[in-house]
Structure formats: C-alpha cells, structure tokens
Amino acid sequence: NYTGLSYYIRHNLTCKSKYCVYLISCTCGAQYTGKSINCMHVRHSGHRQEIENLSSELGQHFARCGYDKLSLQIINCVNEGEDLALLMLEGVWQNRLATFQVHGSLNI
Secondary structure, three states, X not given: OOOOOOOOOOOOOOOOOOOEEEEEEEOOOOEEEEEEOOOHHHHHHHHXXXXXXXXXXXXXXXXXXXXXXXXXXXXXXXXXXXHHHHHHHHHHHHHHHOOEHHHOOOEO
16 A cells, blocks of 8 residues: 555454445555445445446446455444544545555545
8 A cells, every 4th residue: 555554453343334444456556445324345336337337436436446356354344324424534534545546546
C-alpha cells in the first residue's frame, strides 16, 4: 500500500456485518476504501457488477487487472443507524490509507 503501515482490526467482522468500512486491494498496489450500510456480501456483489459493467473506476480497474487480483478486507464498523459516523469513518480511513487517485489508488 501507499503508506506501508499495518493496522490491527479491533472488531469481529464477517460477510454479514453491516455499517462497515472496507478496503479493496489489487495485487498491482491500487486500493479503494468504501463503506456499506448493507451486509458486506451484498456490497461485494455490487462491486462485482461494477466490474462486469465497467460502471466505476474500481470496476474499470479490475476489468483490466482481473477480478482474481481483488481482495476485500473489512477494517472498521459503527453501530447500525449511525450513518453520519459511518461517512466520517470512511473519510478517516481513506485519508489514513491514502487510497485517493493522487496516490495511485482508486478513490476520487
């Protein structure tokens, strides 16, 4: 990753977790930080559609690099219903992990 730092995940998070912030990484080094109020397996399905339809920067990237190069990691969460807190937490992680295009990653 751009920062070269490691972080400890303090929650027990699964594909059924909601109100999460997650990190998508490509073996080429590009990364994307996102959020979801839905179960993570539902959100991940949405990203697969983006790849098939080339409907986002992330979709276009993995259409080029290959879906098999994608890994997804849930990195943090907030309590259900805390939409503003989730939005803020996503921004914190986008900045902490430097996943913006200016750093060679996929967040705009």
